[in-house]
Amino acid sequence: MTDVHLARGYRFAAVHCGVRPDRDRRDLALVVSDMPAAAAGVFTQNRVCAAPVIICRERLPASGARGFIVCAGNANACTGEQGLIDARRMAELAAAAVGCRPEQMLVASTGIIGRPLPMDAIAAGIPQAAAALSPAVNGLDDVAHAICTTDTRIKVASRLLEVDGGEVRITGFAKGAAMIGPNMATMLAFVLTDAVVEPAELHRTLKEAADQSFNCISVEGHTSTNDTALLLANGASGQPAEPHKFAASVSEVCTDLARAIAADAEGADHLITLEVEGLPSDEDARRVAKAIADSPLVKTAIYGADPNWGRIVSAAGFAGVPFAEQDVSLWLGDLPLYRDGAPLPFDAATASAYLKQNREVTMRLRFAGGPGRCTFWTCDLTPEYIRLNADYTT
C-alpha cells in the first residue's frame, strides 16, 4: 500500500460494529471528502436491487457529495420498505457525524440477502468511524479490508496524472465480483479523485470505464442485487484534467480493480483473459465473451488444464450474436487451435502445459464481421467454489 497514489482531500475510517459476528473483522467503512465533491454512480441492472442502490440512484449524479458509508455482512436487499428506511437512516447518521446534509452522503452494502440491517449496531458504529477518520494510507487500507467479504485480499489501484498545473490522483478500491460468498452478494468499487470534474462528465467517464472493466468480468454470471461503483471528484488538487487523459486513467484504475476481482474470485485457480474481436459491435463482442466466460464447461476445462476448444467455440455459438462458423479462429495463448472454421493440428500436451503452468491465461477469438472488440476477464470453476457455496446453511 506504500506505492498508492492517494487522492487528496479524502479521509477514511473503518470499524467493527457488529454487522458480522467476527469481532476481528471491520464491517463498517466511512469515506469523507473534505469539500463537496462531484459524484457519479453506476449500479446493478438486476430488477431486484438493494435499498442502498435505490438511494444512490436517487442522489446521483450530484455536485455536493461529501462521502459514503458502507456496511459489509448484510446486503440490505429483499428487505422491503424497512430496508429503504434503514438505508436512508445509515446515510443520515453518517451525515450527522461528519456535519453535512443527509443527501450529501451515499450508502452501499454487501452481504446476506433478506435480513434487516442491525441498525442499533450500525448507529453505534458510525460515530466511532467518524471519530477515527484519517487522510493517511492506513485509513484507506482499513476501508479496503472492511468492505471485503470472501475476498482473500484487498483490491486497490491508483494512477497519477500529470496536468498543466501539477498533478491529479485517482485512487480506487473494490471488493469481489459476483455473488461470491455463502449467501453473500456483490461487487462494490469506489474511485476517488482530487481532479476538478463536473458531475455530468464524471458520470460519462464512470459509465465508459465501467463498461470496459466491471461490465467485462464474470465469476459465475449471477448478477448481484447490490453492485455499485461510485466515482467522486472533490477538486482538492485545484486542477481540471484533460478529459481524455482523465477518462483513460479512470478506466485503467477500474480495469486493474476488475482484473483483481476476477483473479480473486471464490475458489479460482486461473485468471482467464478473453480477447474477442471482429464482430459488428463492441457489445456483440462482449456478449460472445460473456457466454464463454459463464460456461461451466469452459471453466471446468481450464481448471482441468484441458485445451477443450470445442467448448469455447460452441459457447460463442449460443451467445445470440450472428456469425458464420467459417469466420471463427481461436488461439489459446500463442497457440492457434482453430482457424476459419476448421480445427488445426496442435500439440495437446503443449496446450495443457500452458494451462497447468500459468495462473493467468489468455484465449483469443477472432471473427471476420467488423470492428467490434472486447477484453473480458473471468476465472475457472473449481471444487472449492462449490464447497464455499454449498457448505453453508441459511
Next chain:
Amino acid sequence: MTDVHLARGYRFAAVHCGVRPDRDRRDLALVVSDMPAAAAGVFTQNRVCAAPVIICRERLPASGARGFIVCAGNANACTGEQGLIDARRMAELAAAAVGCRPEQMLVASTGIIGRPLPMDAIAAGIPQAAAALSPAVNGLDDVAHAICTTDTRIKVASRLLEVDGGEVRITGFAKGAAMIGPNMATMLAFVLTDAVVEPAELHRTLKEAADQSFNCISVEGHTSTNDTALLLANGASGQPAEPHKFAASVSEVCTDLARAIAADAEGADHLITLEVEGLPSDEDARRVAKAIADSPLVKTAIYGADPNWGRIVSAAGFAGVPFAEQDVSLWLGDLPLYRDGAPLPFDAATASAYLKQNREVTMRLRFAGGPGRCTFWTCDLTPEYIRLNADYTT
C-alpha cells in the same frame, strides 16, 4: 422395458463399430421404418452446429423418411467441409443398406467436437447394424443404450392413445441433455409413432412439444452444437389421431424424456422443478426459470441443502424480464419463503431437511404480471460435475 408401448412398423439395431474405444459399448444405432414416414425435426439454435444437424435441417419436414442413423462418441461438429461430406456419406451408406434413397435417411451424432468421423469403422458397422434390425423391444433397448454418452441410464417413454378405429402408439428415447461429458456434446431425442400424421402437422406438434419439454431443461446452460429431436410418423396403425390428443401425448412423452435427462445430468444429486407463473408471456416465464436454473449459486445451494432464497429471487431479477419486486412470491416445496416482495419468517431447518431428504424438489415463483407460466427442470451443481468435466485431457 417390458411395459413400453412400441410403435408398430419400426425396426431397431445397434452395434459397436469403433467410434468409441470401449468395445463393450455400442456406438452406432440404426432405426428404420418399414414404410415411408412423415418426419419432423427441431435442432440446436447454436450458430456453430454439427454437420448432421445441417443435413437434417435440409431434409425436414418430409413425407418419405425411412429412418435415421446415429453415432455416439464423435459429434461431427466443428469439422468443416469434411464433416458435411462424412454426414452425407453416413446417410448414404445406411440408405443403401436398408434399400432406400439417401435423402430418406436422417443422421445424428453425439460426442467429441472437432475430430473427423472414423468413416472406415462407420462404413463397416452400418451393414452389420442393418443385418441386425429387429422390431422387438430388445432392439429399442440396444438403440437407447447406444446413443448414451455419460448418461447413467437409458431414457425411454411411451404412450398408448385410444382412437376411434383402434389405437396409436408413441415411443420416445433420448440421451443426456447439455454438453454433459468430457468433451461430449448433446441432447438427442427420437420419437416414433405409428399414427397417420401429415408432415406439417407433425412439425407443429414436435415444435410445441419441444418448447415445453426439451427447451425447458438445463444442466449448465451450455447449448450444444448437436441438439436434435426427431419425430417420425409411419402410419403403421392405419389410424389418424385426433390432433389435440396426439399433440398432448407427444408432449407427455417429450416431457418424460426431458425430466429424465435433467434427473440424470452429470453428477446431479437433485432434480429441481421450477414452476414460474404470473408473467406477461410463457416465454418471459421460461427466461426467468432459465436464469434461475443456470445460476451456479442456486445450484450449489440446492446441493448443499441450503434454502438460500435470496439467490433464487436475485437470479429472477437478472433474467431480463421486467417485474416489480413487490410482486414476487416464492415457495420451496410447500413452504412459503418470500411473499409480495418481503421475506417471511420460516424454519430454516425444515426447509433444509426438505432439500436433504428429497431427490426431487420444487420451487414455485409467482409474479403478478399476467398469464404467462412455465415448468422447467434442472439439477444441482456438484463436485462430481466438476470432476467429470475437468479430469480429462483432450
